[in-house]
Amino acid sequence: MGNDYGKGNRSGQVVLLLFLLSLILICPACEKKKVEVTGGKAINVRVQSVEKRSFRPFVESIGTLMPGEEVVVSSEIEGLLRSVRVEEGTVVSKGMLLAAIDYTNYSLEVKRAEIGLKQAEATLENARLEYQRKEALYKEELVTKQQFDDVSTRLSLAMAEVERAKTTCALSRERLSKTTIYSPIHGIIREKKVSAGDYVRNGTNLFAVIQNNPLKLNFTVTERDVGKLRIGQDVIFRVDAFPGKEFKGRVSILYPSLEERTRTLQVEARVPNHDGLLKPGLFANVTLYTGGQRDTTVVPITSILYDDSRTRVFVVEGDRAREREVKIGSKYGELMEIAEGLKGNEMVVVVGQNNLSEGVKVNVAR
Template sequence: MRTLSPKQIIRAGLLLLPSTVVLAAAPPGGMPPMPVEAQPVTVGEIVRSADTVGNLLGYEAVVLRPQIQGKVEKILFEEGQPVTAGQPMVQLDDDQYRAELDEAVANRDLSDANYRRTQELIKRKVASQTDKDKAYAELQANKARVALKKEALSKTVLAAPFDGIAGLRAVSVGDVVTPGQALVEVVDIDPIKVDFRVPEKYVGEVQQGQQIKIRVDAFPGEKFIGEVYAVAPLIDSNGRNLQMRATVPNADSRLRPGMFARVELAMKRYENAISVPEEAIVPMGDKQLVYRIKDGKAEMVPVKLGIRHQAMVQVVQGLEPGDVVITAGQIKVRPGAPVNPINLKQDNAEAPL
């Protein structure tokens, strides 16, 4: 508690705080101002958010699997390195499929010659329309066989379906693989997806385009910002949760699929909102009150509260910007009593006589 100088006592001077709080001078023979802790109200943006957990996923992810049987002839990629869409990654032995294609092409060419010959014979009245139809059907069937053999040959090369990063291969040159066998995974991780769920009570407040912030154990203290791009149309009947999906930029590939993430979903923003520390709130029955310092005295003010965020409470009614509220010592304070906010810097400037 600060002692007033004789001049100040004589003139009954009042000391001003930078926040315009006035320290009341104790009347002669009266009780000195009650020491309290106080804080100016905070004015700024408040974000209503939901905290949850989620998992990181590749933006695109696929396991390359052969559609035909064959022997691995070449490995055309480096594990863990970037690949581009259409880049060949695994080459299977294609000798058998090329031979089968050559055979199909030869049969097609023979069928085509027979069909043309039949057309000439019909003109000379030597062949019937039935002979022509049979020759035409055989030609079309052999054309289809050529197309099938070309398709089978193309399947001997497995290419990357999109730009991404090659995983660890599961085969070596010389392995005989079967249809559906896993060869290597290709993952696109820029951006990276975040899958998370929120309770159904937030259904009316969530939508595409909302911002999220995630934290992962691998990078303590860092936050990565992303955006919601999809909201599931159904509520999970087991947990009564709503599934959401967002993307987070990941150009440096620091975030990896499979990571556990703590997610903060921003749902609603309040501009120029007034907020006070939680400890400034004094419950009284069904009302919420605060002690405001005005002219060096405590004034009890009923307030209407909004959302709570990081140990602060939004005050939607009852306070104005510039107000200073008591945050500690309220139990000893009565309305109208002089108070001394000891934690606030005081203006020691003395007015001249």
């Protein structure tokens, strides 16, 4: 019975060994078959030829129109507002009367100061005559030195009093002049903060006046485009308020440093607004042409893949996909300039490129 058990055990081991051996022989064949099937499957793509087009290079941005200048007009004296001549939206010219403060007390100050000046001048004249008389007597030794020194002192004091009276008179006249408030610039009243009858103090804000011709156009450009800009460069822009209409300006300020977080440079352009169509606060689609017409290699924007710091496209060679790392330039509508990395006669993948890798088999859809 022991022998029968041993024989049976050996028979089972032989069967198990044969089974494992068959698996070893069969699996590589299966794997090989699987690889061959996968490797033979082509990925469907659509392609478009790399083109040469004649374009004028430009930079695009989004900007905001701002007042050419904004001034807050404040009271420089205190008093009761006698009249206010403008409302919000009033067009004003430089030097136009905006408001008036009651001048009664300031006018009286001027009269008192003028009277004081006349009295000081009369005192000075008397002191000068007395000095001249005593000077002649002193030379003849008919008055003492002390008497002559006294009259000299009185003359000096009288002269100082006249200067003080002149200063007081000038200050009182200046305060009187500040009872009338004028616009410091040509523009529009953006905000009226007071009304007739209000009591204002020195420093009270009365009006905000904005200059609407010219305006400022503020926008940013990327670090890559900074070297393409210069002062005086023409700027073309459009606003949604006037579809199809182009407006123009010129670069007036290139800020001295880039914004660290966004790596962009702030740019300011000066924009004529003679007809008053443009308003501060409007958004603008900005275009700056940075050179003359030139031949440019372009591909559809949809063909470009962005991976971290790399920019890639796929081209088709025979039935295989080939990866090309490229350097891009300006955007022209739905096309992107390729500065480096492509030849003019290549076919670039525009559909299906996200499924590709270097060397995979492709089927170009017709």
